[in-house]
Amino acid sequence: xQPLDIDGAFLHTPKIHGDQRGAFAxxxxxxxxxxxxxxxxxxxxxxxxxxxxxVLRGVHFADVPPGQAKYVVxxxxxxxxxxxxxxxxSPTFGKWQAVRLxxxxxxxxxxxxxxxxxxxALSEQASVVYLCSEPYAPGRxxxxxxLDPEIGIEWPADVEPIxxxxxxxxxxxxxxxxxxxxxxxxxxxxxxxxxxxx
Numbered sequence: 001x002q003p004l005d006i007d008g009a010f011l012h013t014p015k016i017h018g019d020q021r022g023a024f025a026x027x028x029x030x031x032x033x034x035x036x037x038x039x040x041x042x043x044x045x046x047x048x049x050x051x052x053x054x055v056l057r058g059v060h061f062a063d064v065p066p067g068q069a070k071y072v073v074x075x076x077x078x079x080x081x082x083x084x085x086x087x088x089x090s091p092t093f094g095k096w097q098a099v100r101l102x103x104x105x106x107x108x109x110x111x112x113x114x115x116x117x118x119x120x121a122l123s124e125q126a127s128v129v130y131l132c133s134e135p136y137a138p139g140r141x142x143x144x145x146x147l148d149p150e151i152g153i154e155w156p157a158d159v160e161p162i163x164x165x166x167x168x169x170x171x172x173x174x175x176x177x178x179x180x181x182x183x184x185x186x187x188x189x190x191x192x193x194x195x196x197x198x
Contacts, residue, residue: 001032004083006092006115008115008188009083009097009115010036011107012028012071014106016106027073027108028108033110036110041069043131044132044135045135045136046129047130048128048129050125051125051128052121053121053122054120054162056120056155056167057118058118058143059117059146060116060117060141060142061115061142062137062141062142063183064183065113065187065191066133067112067133068113069132070130070133072101072117073128074103075103075128076103076125077102078100079119079121079128080120080122081100081109082097083097083111084115084117086115086144086182086183088177088183089186096153114185114191116144118146118153122156142181143166144173144176145172146161147161
């Protein structure tokens with residue numbers, strides 16, 4: 001588990017064992033996550049999405065507590081996966097970091113509760129699987145506009161973004177902050193500390 005520039009985000013690149021039959025990799029191990037995070041990754045839901053090239057999903061997050069930690073893997077094709085620190089009071093508030101996830105390196109991205117998540121399909125079709133620490137709860141789900149110039153995510157210039165009506169209508173980071181929709185950094189830290197005692 002390699003820590004990324006935003007606290008609470010990790011990249012896992014598994015060792016791939018290949019021969020004439022194909023390939024095998026351990027893409028998730030609970031003990032490795034527990035060691036890196038300081039607590040167990042509680043699996044409550046698994047999602048699978050398939051997207052055409054240019055489909056942009058996010059920036060999504062959930063109210064903390066309990067929030068929703070995610071572990072994201074692209075099982076077919078390729079995506080640009082993005083973490084956005086939307087935790088008010090965080091030293092990296094408003095910053096973003098992108099990683100490429102694809103079916104070659106088979107890397108996975110972990111995002112702690114309170115971080116925003118978005119991705120864009122780079123291949124003609126991309127299938128993404130993500131493990132979630134909490135089940136989907138519509139009343140706690142939030143979003144920030146993925147094309148917000150204040151965040152300034154550098155999406156590929158040669159790919160036209162395709163957004164859902166909900167994501168296209170999402171507030172900017174500043175609007176979400178004004179409305180009190182964003183998680184607080186101190187609340188997230190307190191929640192992470194609580195997870196480490198369970």
